[in-house]
Amino acid sequence: VAVDDDIGGRFEERFDALYRLAYRVSFRVLGDRGDAEDVAQDALARAHLRWDRLSGQPEGWVVTVATNLAIDRHRHRRRRPVPRRGEALGLVEIHLAERVDLARALRRLSRRQREVVVLRYLADWSERDVADALGCSPGAVKVHATRGLAALRELLGVDPGRGGVGVRASG
Amino acid sequence: VFEHLDDPSPPEATRSTLAEVLARSARMRRKRTRAALGAVGALGLAAGLVLGLSVPASSPGQSFTAFETSSGTLATGTAVPGSDLQDVVFPSDTQGFALVVHASQTLLAHTTDAGETWTVVDGALPVSYPAQIDFSDATHGFLWGGHPSSDGSLPLWVSSDGGANWTEAPIGPVVSDVSAIRYDVWAVVGTCFLGVVDPASSCPVRVEVSSDYGRTWATTASDPAVVESTAPSFSDQNLELARTSHLDAYVLSLEPGRSGSQPSGQLAFTADGGRSWQSRSDPCPPYFDFGEQIAASGTDDLWLLCASQAAAGSQAKALYRSHDGAHNWTLTSAANAPVLTGNTTVPAGGGLPTGGYLAPYTLAHENFAVLSSKTALILPGRGAVSMTSDGGSSWQAVPSLLNAGMVGGGNGTVVFADPTHGWVSEFGVGLWRTTDGLSWHRLGR
Numbered sequence: 001v002a003v004d005d006d007i008g009g010r011f012e013e014r015f016d017a018l019y020r021l022a023y024r025v026s027f028r029v030l031g032d033r034g035d036a037e038d039v040a041q042d043a044l045a046r047a048h049l050r051w052d053r054l055s056g057q058p059e060g061w062v063v064t065v066a067t068n069l070a071i072d073r074h075r076h077r078r079r080r081p082v083p084r085r086g087e088a089l090g091l092v093e094i095h096l097a098e099r100v101d102l103a104r105a106l107r108r109l110s111r112r113q114r115e116v117v118v119l120r121y122l123a124d125w126s127e128r129d130v131a132d133a134l135g136c137s138p139g140a141v142k143v144h145a146t147r148g149l150a151a152l153r154e155l156l157g158v159d160p161g162r163g164g165v166g167v168r169a170s171g
Numbered sequence: 172v173f174e175h176l177d178d179p180s181p182p183e184a185t186r187s188t189l190a191e192v193l194a195r196s197a198r199m200r201r202k203r204t205r206a207a208l209g210a211v212g213a214l215g216l217a218a219g220l221v222l223g224l225s226v227p228a229s230s231p232g233q234s235f236t237a238f239e240t241s242s243g244t245l246a247t248g249t250a251v252p253g254s255d256l257q258d259v260v261f262p263s264d265t266q267g268f269a270l271v272v273h274a275s276q277t278l279l280a281h282t283t284d285a286g287e288t289w290t291v292v293d294g295a296l297p298v299s300y301p302a303q304i305d306f307s308d309a310t311h312g313f314l315w316g317g318h319p320s321s322d323g324s325l326p327l328w329v330s331s332d333g334g335a336n337w338t339e340a341p342i343g344p345v346v347s348d349v350s351a352i353r354y355d356v357w358a359v360v361g362t363c364f365l366g367v368v369d370p371a372s373s374c375p376v377r378v379e380v381s382s383d384y385g386r387t388w389a390t391t392a393s394d395p396a397v398v399e400s401t402a403p404s405f406s407d408q409n410l411e412l413a414r415t416s417h418l419d420a421y422v423l424s425l426e427p428g429r430s431g432s433q434p435s436g437q438l439a440f441t442a443d444g445g446r447s448w449q450s451r452s453d454p455c456p457p458y459f460d461f462g463e464q465i466a467a468s469g470t471d472d473l474w475l476l477c478a479s480q481a482a483a484g485s486q487a488k489a490l491y492r493s494h495d496g497a498h499n500w501t502l503t504s505a506a507n508a509p510v511l512t513g514n515t516t517v518p519a520g521g522g523l524p525t526g527g528y529l530a531p532y533t534l535a536h537e538n539f540a541v542l543s544s545k546t547a548l549i550l551p552g553r554g555a556v557s558m559t560s561d562g563g564s565s566w567q568a569v570p571s572l573l574n575a576g577m578v579g580g581g582n583g584t585v586v587f588a589d590p591t592h593g594w595v596s597e598f599g600v601g602l603w604r605t606t607d608g609l610s611w612h613r614l615g616r
Binding site: 012015016019023024027028031033041042045046051098121124 | 181
């Protein structure tokens, strides 16, 4: 039995990679380091609780849960963060409007479309990896990704010809 | 597509991040368990009211406000819930110690009332979970394991004041297991720094001995003929030390994932306090390359659990027994269709519990307690406690533990101070005690 086929290895040994993954997708949605760390820790704690049930591929589950938590966190934010006096506007603030729109748009996708879009475009997985994680064919992933992306464009009010917020299909 | 939304300098996942995640996981589990118990309690209350029965009020317990609300280092004396104990040891039937993950710290908790209540002894230990502890008595403690230092070492820390202060012992570089029989303390030590040399190579092992509770140390006159893998590891768990007296000891080494026709484990025995070591055969077939655990009820009575890698949620396991000091071994029970070699056959019905995972999933947990040549208990990771009363041929779940609220399916510890006084902890759920080796009751909260 190959190591990759075991129940996921020790949680502690997979922790670093999974945490980086969860933080990355959370930050892309939230744009706030503290919030993204909090969401990543929450996602990993939930993964730890059900580690034996995540089979050999906890990554997909962690990405999906981290994104859902990030979207949820976004929804419950009372107000947008305002830089304090003297604090430089950083990358976070520059893309704030885009993140707000992205979180809202993701929330309105169907569950399957959101799963595919999140894994394919937020976590930057290949179609094959997404298909493996979701237990469907690469063809089905392609269909969901195309439809999800189209829905995202519509929700974001993006002109497909101009690319807008950078949501574009790629092989 | 969304690269432009990335954090240009994302934070690293540190030891304290892992500790925080484990603590959150414990809180979530505790909350779930409380909710489930609350629902059962409400049903019981309703039934009691309908039937006119008296329902006992819950006993007033400790307050855990500081533990649950503070995010910093907890002060000595802060109350700790019994449901948050990660690794428990009891040097006597009343005195116990436990590792606890709180916020980003790994702390030491202490009980003087057999586990009913726990308080912080040291709010910030010099190691991070998953670490291991042992105590000779209520005063002298030993702490090792956890994450290797940046140079690949895993030191041993010694306390002579009940765990309040810790001093690094002058042995190393990789302290893998420790066994204390009162003042007489042994440590099995890897001689190569973890992750520094080629992981495929292996390193000789030596045994260090202290006769003054770990203050001074001397290497045994000869080394056991076993080697250890030097692959990087969170907590070096591939060397195990089992002692049955001041003079008799076994050292078991495992090279996980080793392929080939030879067993992954190596076993050495001394009967003269380490002056000389003899090699013994490891009965676990090569298929069991994932974990081995050894325990003994006496010098000649050995129990060896072998575990394969786990696939599809189940893990092949086998239990071998020796009655002649590891010269000859008998396959006593098994689970999940292990692939055996030679002329050994799986006993009818298997015998061992199919659920749960044995080492290394049970990292840093004491989960194999041999009480006599007939009686033993195991608590596999993600499994429930099982007990044998026939020398390991058959294993049964312990009903009184389940009746007393143990959930099973998480991580926990089963330890005994003597053949009748024992404790089972289940991380995020609770702590249970037996005073007769058979019936269990829940302690504290």
